[in-house]
Amino acid sequence: MSGAEAGTVHRVLGRIGRGCAAHPRRVLGAWLLLVVAVVLAVVAYGRPVDNEVGLPGSDAQTARDLVHAHGVGDDGAGGQVVVHVGTGRLDESARQAALTEAVAAIAAVDHVVVVTPPATGQGTLSADGRTGYLTVELDVPAREVDRSLAAEVDAAATPLRAHGVRTSLGGALAAAADRGDSRLSELIGLVAAAVVLVLAFGGLVAAGLPILTALLTLTCAVGAVGLAGHITGVPGVASTLATMIGLGVGIDYALFVITRHRELLARGVPVPEAVARSMAGSGSAVVFAGGTVVIALGGLAVAGVPILTTLAWSTGVAVVVAVAGAVTLLPALLALLGARVDALRLTRAPATDGTTGWARRADRVTRRPWRYAMAATALLGLLAAPALSLRLGQTDAGDAAPGSAGRTSYDLLAAGLGPGVNGPLTVVVVLDPPATGADDPRLATARTDLSALPGVASVAPARPSPDGAIATLRVIPTTGPGDPATAALVETVRDTPVAGTTAHVGGVVATKADLAGRVGERMWYVIAVVVVLSTVLLYLAFGAPVVAVKAAVMNLVSIGAAYGALTTVFAWGWGATLIGLDGPVPVESYVPMMLFALLFGLSMDYEVFLLTAVQEAWRRTGDNRASVRAGLAATGRVITSAAFIMVVVFAGFLLHSDPVIKMFGLGMAVAIAVDATVVRGLLVPAVMALLGPANWWHPGRSPAIVPTAGTPSPVTVTVPHDRERHASPQ
Template sequence: MSAAVHDGRFARAVAAVGRASARHRFVVIGAWVLLVAALLTSARLIGTPTDNDVSLPGTDAQLVRDLTTSASAPLTSGTVILVTEQGRLDDEARSGVVAATAAALRGTEHVTTVKPPSTRDGSLSADGRTGWFTVGMDVRRAELTKPVARTVTDAARPAADAGLRVLPGGAFAQVVDGSGSTGNEYFGLILAALVLFLALGGIVGALLPLLASGLSVLATLETVGLAGNLTSMPAVASTLALMVGLGVGIDYSLFLLSRFRTLTRSGLSVPDAIERSVADSGTAVAVAGVTVAVALAGLGLTEVPLLRTLAWTCGIAVTFAVLAALTLLPALTSLAGTRLARGGRLHRRLTSRAGSGFWARQADRVTRRPWLAGGLALVLLALLAAPATDLRLGQLDAGSSPEVTAVRQANDAISAAFGPGTGTPLTVLGQVSTPVTDAKDPRVGRFVAMVRDQPEVAAVGPVTPTADGLAFAVQVVPSTAGGDPATADLVHRLRERSVPEVTVHVGGTTAARVDLADRVSDKLPLVIAVVLLLSVAVLLLTFRAPLLALKAAVMDFISIGAAYGVLTAVFTWGWGVTWIGLSGPVPVPSFVPLMLFALLFGLSMDYEVFLLSDVRRRWTQTRDNLRSVREGLLGTGGVITAAATIMVGVFLAFVPNNDPTIKMFGVGMAVAIAVDATVVRCLLVPATMAMLGDRNWWTPGRKRLPA
């Protein structure tokens, strides 16, 4: 591949794709429309199920889950919570209402079992004011849709008519909340349209990138949705794919159209300008897409299904974005023709002074005093990254969600009545070598006594043996919430306890998250090392300049450090956290920094590749490093600024999402892109290239690069 990229064969191949797409524009546009229509139709017919239930093979929590799962258990279960302000749910005045509600729930479609609130199983609070129905369903968790969950909750009409508060809980609350979207994502598109209008001039210039990225995003979302029928698909996957797909899709289109506009102004015809722009910027787009894919592929080393799923769903988004930029956009550009080439009056007025504007002055300042500019950039980045030293990883629970969400309201009601750990019980399991015949077995007694004696244990449920008697389990309610570090400590402490003739295992949602954190922590150094090496390899194959490739990777690493710092300040320290819809500081899940690293390393490389491709093109013509850096910064300054503004706007538009994890991704990715496109690209990159001089382009075994 290196030779192909280096000597122009790869660029010519990419240009041939663009030329063919422009020549057969109606075929290409029709093919994209048919593809999206087919995916949309398939999604409506087959469905796009989501499942937030995370498995983690090879862990203690997964072992407990496998041993305690019964074939006769409902496919899915959720809860319907009742709260009364006066009296008790089991007194004479309300027992009839509870019975009528149970009968209504049993008569609801897909409901198989209903267990009313009872003090015997702990589903009725001590004061009798709060309780829940456990509702079994005959649909898989992935097939539990919002309308079905709403139907179950609405069936509790007898309780609501009697003045009781009715809340969905468990799986029902999760489904009702869905992806957490608040509709604010459209503001990102509005900002993108405005920036595109200013950058490319006129409505046509703004419309083409939105149309190309819109079709690629639709293809992405429907493909990801359909994949939910084959594998467990968390709701966050489609939201994250949407964020990435919109950001890179619009950016890639902007890179290509800006180059097209420059070439048409230089006198090239529309067909020639399309072919040349795809050869130049299209090659950079393809390399940037490969870099993102490589960074995401590194997440496969974690052996965590959740991260693998998020990685390949985002990879699908990037793949469709690259394909749309190299095929659909040239076809649309050919269709727009000279109307796009001319641009609007505002665009011509803004670009007429480009040679004497900000970027010309900035390029001159940085390359004249590279040590000063580089030092200032490092100081700014160090200040932004400093809080990351206090980054505290933990577990999110329902109490971390905004107060308007169903899961938070259910959690608050249950926690107030039963205690903070009721919503996240642990399943503590004992394995034995010979079957347990009854609960009076001394091994069971020793096991239960050990569990009861642990601090932070509020209640221990009855013993439930497995069918073969070789294991038995108890439900343990912690005295602390699922997201509290003390609950994670309880999980570790229980697993370390020794009971004669019994092997102790701990499962449940909190235990699974503890196992996830441990797995991620163990694999973190390996993933970072592999992503760095593979990304440097891609850049080395592209530019065949070792110092340039290594420097680009270091620049991206620095940008990510700044994002971690802001993430810590907002979510761990609570700076401005109420402004983004949370009631206070929340822990950062263990997988978020690793996922952010892979995503940001790839996305930040987009601007690096685009800038370096332009600088290298000028270097091969002039052999003057300083001039090439100045002209490269000048030539790409406006378009990278516009692209970064769009991407930052898209990411920030997802911050109002009700899912705290999406808020973290939105804040972290927006900060990293903003820092990369300003401090790193405007100061650090040109300063280091000016200091390195011709060493930027040194290639082992060669004295100079071929022209």
């Protein structure tokens, strides 16, 4: 942005801060009313979840649209009650009576339309008669199937358990019963963040403010995302990811503002003026940092993948609300507290002068930049190397936590009826002219053609639509839904003429296979868009193209380390048992792309804070190496504290039962840890020291003025072998 634009932003945020400080009770009251309204709305209307993945333009979507257009399918969800006996058969007379009783009880549950018991001819009972499943058709979509409905169906199966039959929910019912609870992860993150904040601020009141603002803003954001499920499909991972990001950035943004505010108070600035100046400086940096995250997420729009678009806007909502809280709610709280922000001190505040460890590290790095640049590059290369073998796949219920309903039903069905029963393919054949009935010879031919394909275990009889225009066939593969061979079978079916016509393949497995293909095709477009947009933003902010390009490259290397960690832990299975997995798990196809956008935006936050301090010192001194040392010394402690908070918040989600949430938690925790230590602490200052004045070269105009208070306020920095440089007060 130009100097004038930056000045305008400073003035606007300064006025906002001053206004919030002048009417703090009104601002706090408005936020509390908003929180209460959102909570009451969630309690009254719930937060529906829809984990079905749509992919416009794909063959799987074509199959799905044909099924619904011709009245073969319905809008209700499908569930199962898996049944198993250790000895004997399920179709013995005594157990048949229990099955009949259970079918009647389940059918009496609200929203249950039809219950079909297991039968050999339908492929729902194993050959030995020990394993099968009841098909439960519901009159509500999957996103409205909640835990209470799943519990009612499970309770209705009690007659079976009374006769020694083991039962487990499957399908949409299992998904509802296993719906993840992230409260433990959030609690761990909050406790760890509180410890870091106490160490950073030295007092309980100052440490509690970031947590309070983060909790209030997070409640609004996650509640809004959940309520949006009534309007559009919102997968369960969306709210969890919004919680993860909202909690991290909410605490971080407040940390930067409070750090600046306390330093101004320590210099004798009155409370209202300190609030206004904190907003004009740190508030501007927070708005810019939040904007970079939102813009990076916006880059996902070019992917053309609805689930990524949903995850992007839901996470973006959490970031926007966190920024709003940092520039309105937090100033009001700071004004109400006044000088009491430093009350309840437990420790002495850490030193902020040139004697800090970060100042000494800055001196070492800038004195021997080649050594540190090469060492950091080698380490980052080692961390990212496993990513070269990263292969995208799809998780299934077999990857769920042992003991969960989804995992139990998956294992029982795989052992009794074969792994493919957990991931059936829906093959749709278009008939021209339309079939005249179920005895149309083309239907038998279609079944025969499909049965002859390698990798097919069985094919159920074709089911023509009421108008005869299409027919659907349920194909059971010989391999499980997450097996690459099953995805290959999808393409084989599509490439093979069935009953003399082209077959469309739908279902969860086919949709995820198409999703993986779409992500693979669009990945580089997303990377290019995000990198270019972020580089342009940095150029507009700092007026230095070299710095902008360097920042983009630095962000890429930390993301490479995250991909390496995903490959090592999930694809290779190293240490998988330590995070609650049985072994290797496929990396879900959309995870790397979503991680890229998130991490590029979050890493840019720390880059902005560091570069702001370095550029400020450069303008005062004109000495590049001294400026790099001063910038790193001034920002090292606060960036490290902020990054550590994010790391522990993200790492806490490794306790979540969903493997995909674990992937996001591990990837972001590793990337932020590497970014704040190896990249910002070693590689960036070393490279900037090597580039010298070229860092601040700009084509034909003065560098733009940027917010300088997003970092701690300028402090006296002792630089060995250089004269002591003092920052002038603002």
